[in-house]
Amino acid sequence: MDFTFTEEQQMMAGAFRELLDDLCSPEALRAAAEKRGDESGARWARIAELGLPGVLAPEAAGGMGLGDTDFVLIAEEAGRAALPEPLVEQAGIAVPLLAGLAPHAPRAAEILAQAASGALRVAVGAPGNPFVLGAAQAGVLLLADGDEVHLVERAGVGLVAQPSIDTLRALARVEWQPSAATRLVSGAAGRTAWARAFERGALYAAAQCLGLTQRMIDIAVAYACERTQFGRPIGSYQAIKHHLATVQVKLEFARAHVYAAAARVVDADQRAAAAVSSAKLAAGDAAELAARTGIQVHGAMGYSWEVDLHFYMKRAWALIGSWGDRSFHMRRVQSLVLGGSLPLGSDQTFVRS
Amino acid sequence: MRLDFSPQEETFRREAATWLEGQLSGPFADLRTGRAHDISAPERRKEWERALGRARWSAIGWPEEYGGRNATLAEQVIFAEEYARARAPGRLGHLGIELCGPTILALGTEAQKRRFLPKMSAGEEYWCQGYSEPNAGSDLSNVRTRARLEKGPNGPEWVIEGQKTWTSLAQFADWCFLVTRTEEGSTGARGLSYLLVPMHQKGVTIRPIRQMTGEAEFNETFFDGARTAAENVVGAPGEGWKVAMATLSFERGASTLAQQMGFRNQLDAIIGAAKDNGAARDPLIRQRLAEAYAGLKIMRASSLRMLTSAQSGKLSPEAFTYKIFWATWHRKLGELAMDVLGPAGELGTAAPYELQELTKMFLFSRADTIYAGTNQVQRNIIAERALGLPKEPRGGA
Ligand SMILES: Cc1cc2nc3c(=O)[nH]c(=O)nc-3n(C[C@H](O)[C@H](O)[C@H](O)COP(=O)(O)OP(=O)(O)OC[C@H]3O[C@@H](n4cnc5c(N)ncnc54)[C@H](O)[C@@H]3O)c2cc1C
Numbered sequence: 060m061d062f063t064f065t066e067e068q069q070m071m072a073g074a075f076r077e078l079l080d081d082l083c084s085p086e087a088l089r090a091a092a093e094k095r096g097d098e099s100g101a102r103w104a105r106i107a108e109l110g111l112p113g114v115l116a117p118e119a120a121g122g123m124g125l126g127d128t129d130f131v132l133i134a135e136e137a138g139r140a141a142l143p144e145p146l147v148e149q150a151g152i153a154v155p156l157l158a159g160l161a162p163h164a165p166r167a168a169e170i171l172a173q174a175a176s177g178a179l180r181v182a183v184g185a186p187g188n189p190f191v192l193g194a195a196q197a198g199v200l201l202l203a204d205g206d207e208v209h210l211v212e213r214a215g216v217g218l219v220a221q222p223s224i225d226t227l228r229a230l231a232r233v234e235w236q237p238s239a240a241t242r243l244v245s246g247a248a249g250r251t252a253w254a255r256a257f258e259r260g261a262l263y264a265a266a267q268c269l270g271l272t273q274r275m276i277d278i279a280v281a282y283a284c285e286r287t288q289f290g291r292p293i294g295s296y297q298a299i300k301h302h303l304a305t306v307q308v309k310l311e312f313a314r315a316h317v318y319a320a321a322a323r324v325v326d327a328d329q330r331a332a333a334a335v336s337s338a339k340l341a342a343g344d345a346a347e348l349a350a351r352t353g354i355q356v357h358g359a360m361g362y363s364w365e366v367d368l369h370f371y372m373k374r375a376w377a378l379i380g381s382w383g384d385r386s387f388h389m390r391r392v393q394s395l396v397l398g399g400s401l402p403l404g405s406d407q408t409f410v411r412s
Numbered sequence: 413m414r415l416d417f418s419p420q421e422e423t424f425r426r427e428a429a430t431w432l433e434g435q436l437s438g439p440f441a442d443l444r445t446g447r448a449h450d451i452s453a454p455e456r457r458k459e460w461e462r463a464l465g466r467a468r469w470s471a472i473g474w475p476e477e478y479g480g481r482n483a484t485l486a487e488q489v490i491f492a493e494e495y496a497r498a499r500a501p502g503r504l505g506h507l508g509i510e511l512c513g514p515t516i517l518a519l520g521t522e523a524q525k526r527r528f529l530p531k532m533s534a535g536e537e538y539w540c541q542g543y544s545e546p547n548a549g550s551d552l553s554n555v556r557t558r559a560r561l562e563k564g565p566n567g568p569e570w571v572i573e574g575q576k577t578w579t580s581l582a583q584f585a586d587w588c589f590l591v592t593r594t595e596e597g598s599t600g601a602r603g604l605s606y607l608l609v610p611m612h613q614k615g616v617t618i619r620p621i622r623q624m625t626g627e628a629e630f631n632e633t634f635f636d637g638a639r640t641a642a643e644n645v646v647g648a649p650g651e652g653w654k655v656a657m658a659t660l661s662f663e664r665g666a667s668t669l670a671q672q673m674g675f676r677n678q679l680d681a682i683i684g685a686a687k688d689n690g691a692a693r694d695p696l697i698r699q700r701l702a703e704a705y706a707g708l709k710i711m712r713a714s715s716l717r718m719l720t721s722a723q724s725g726k727l728s729p730e731a732f733t734y735k736i737f738w739a740t741w742h743r744k745l746g747e748l749a750m751d752v753l754g755p756a757g758e759l760g761t762a763a764p765y766e767l768q769e770l771t772k773m774f775l776f777s778r779a780d781t782i783y784a785g786t787n788q789v790q791r792n793i794i795a796e797r798a799l800g801l802p803k804e805p806r807g808g809a
Binding site: 187224230287288289296297355359364369377384387389390 | 544547549550551554577578621622623624626630691694696697743747750751753754755756757758759760761762763764765766767771774775778779781782783786787788791792804805806807
C-alpha cells in the first residue's frame, strides 16, 4: 500500500505544468478562442517534444511505457491550463486503445509509434459521445460502429463543426461509412476495447476537472485578496472565506478519489468501474462548485468575458457532460452497489487481498 | 384571505389574453419567444413597447394620466401571468417601467411625473440604471461619480464627471437614473443625489462589455462633463441614497410574478427536453424537477403574500428574503437544465457563439445571485436587519 506519487511522476507533471504556464497564458487562450481551437499546431509540437502523447505507449513503440497513475497527473495539468489541444484524448485514450489493439490489428500496430510520438494526431469517436473532439486537426480517427472499432483517414470522413460552449473545444459530428477495410476489430474484442477507452475517458475527464477546480479556486482567491469593498478585501469576509474553503475541501476529497480510480482502471473490472464513476461524480461536483463559487466571488466581473475565469468554467461544464454525464455515472454506481454484482462489505471496502 | 380571482378579475384576464394573443399571433409573431434576455432586433422590441403603450398595457398599475390603467394588484398579477403565458418577449423598457418609473411616481415632483412617465409607458423613451461603479458594487455608497451645479444657457444644470459600469441596456437608453455625489467631501450614503440624465449628449460615452454569454447587454458608461437640468433630481439633493434604496424595493414588486411565469416556461422546456431525451426516467432528475416545481409554487405564494402585505404599507420580513430565494432557485434550475441535456448541453447552435435556449438560460442564470444585491449581501441584510445580529466589521468602522 502506497498512496503517493513518486518523485519521477511529480517531476514529469511539474515540467508539463511549466510548459503549460508558458503555452496557455490567458492571452494565448484568448487568441485560440477567437480561432475556435488550435490551428497552428505549434503548441502541439512543443507538447510532443516532451514525449507526452506516448506516456501510455509501450517502449517498443517509442513510448514511455508508463501507466495511468503517471498520466493522471498529466491530465490534471491539462485541465488546470484549459489546454485547447486534445492531448488527454490522444495520449490517455487513443494511444492505449491502439496499443491494446495492436496485437490483433496490424493497422493499429502500424500507426502506434506515430501516434505515440504525436506526429500523427488521432481523434476518438467513442460510443456514447455524440461528437468528436479535434477531428478536423486529426490525421486519422478511431470510430465506433456498434462494437466495432474502425480506423478512418481524416480525408475519408465528412465533418460538421459543432460549436461548443467552450470555444477552445473544436467538436465535430462525423459523417462516415464503415467498411471491412476500415474495421480494426469487432465482437468481444471491440466491445472490450471501447469499454476500456470509455473508462479512461471518464477517468481523465475527472482528472482534468481536478486541475480546473484548483485553477478556479486560485483565480478566485487572488481576486478575493485584491478586490476591496466596504474598505476591506472581500476575502476578509467570512462569507467569501467559507465559500472558498468549502470548495478546497471538496477538491481534496475528489482528488483522492480520482487517484484511486487511476490505480484501479487497468483492472477493467466492476470495482474499477465503480471507482471511475464515483471519481467522475466527485470531481465534476467539485468543478461545478468551483465555477459557481468563482463567479460569485468575482461579482459581475465573473460574468464577463473579460476575466479569464470563464475559460475554465466552460471547460468544466463541457467535461461534466462528456464521457458519461452525471446521470450516467450515478446510475452506474447505483446499479453496482444495489445490483449485487459489486463485492460489498467491510472486508471488500477496506482491504484488497 | 382569498386566493381565487373574482368574476370581474377573470373578465379582465380574458381581455388581456385576447389582446396579447391577437398581437403575438399577428403583427408581433416574430417576437413570440418568451425570452427574458434578448438584445437582438432592438427596433422591433421598441415597436412592441410602443404597441403595449398605445393599448395601455405597458404600465397598468400607473394612474391613467401617465399611460396606466390604475390596475389593482390582482389585475397586475393577472396581466403578468397572461403576459408570460402568451410567451411575450422580455421588456426592453423594464428598467424604466419597473424601477425608475415607480420611483418617480412615489418620490418625484408633479412636473417630473408629467415629463417622464407618459413617454416611459408609451415606449418612447428608454432608461438605464447608473448605480454600480468600478469601486462601488456591493458597497454602493462608495460612489465617486460627482456632479455640481453650474449656470447653463437655460438655467442651472448639473455637470457630471465619473464612470459607471455594468450599465445594462445603456446602448438603447435615452435616459439614465444616476446615483452621484453632489456634496463635495461627503462620504458614504450622505451627500448623494439621484439625477435623471439624458444619454444622447457629448459628455456621455458608452463602451460595451462582453458577457460570458458572448453578448454585450451591459456597458461601461463614462460621464465627462455631461449635463442635466437642475430640476432633474428626484428627492432633495443630498438625499439620493434614500431614493436609490426605494428604487431597489420596487425590484420586489408585481414584476416578480411575471418573472415567475417566465421561470415556469423555462421549467416546462426542461421537462420537455427530459421527456424527449429520456432523462426524465432518471429518478434523481425526476426528483429535482419536482423540487423545482415546488420552489416555483413557494415563490408564487410568497410574492402574493409579500405584495398584499406591502399594499397595507408594511414591508414584511419575507421581502428581505425573496431575492435570495428566487436567485438561488433559478441558478439551480440552470444546473438542472445542463444535467438534463447531458452531453448535448455544451453545444451551441452556430459559430461564433449562438447557444441553444436552455444552455443560454444556464449561463444567464449564473448572474442571478450577483445583480440586485449578491447572495452574500442579502444574507448580511437578513442577518443584521431582520434578525438583529451584531454587524460584521466593515471598512474603517
Ligand atoms: C447581468 C448584470 C447586470 C447588471 N446591470 C446593472 C445595471 O444596469 N446598473 C448597475 O448599476 N449595475 C448593474 N449590475 C451590477 C450589480 O449591481 C453588481 O454586480 C452588484 O452590486 C455586485 O457588485 P460587484 O459586481 O462589484 O461585486 P463586489 O461587490 O465586488 O462583490 C464581490 C464578492 O464579494 C462579496 N461581498 C462584497 N461585500 C461583502 C460583504 N460585506 N460581506 C460578504 N461578502 C461581500 C459579494 O457578495 C461578491 O461575492 C449588473 C450586474 C450583472 C451581473
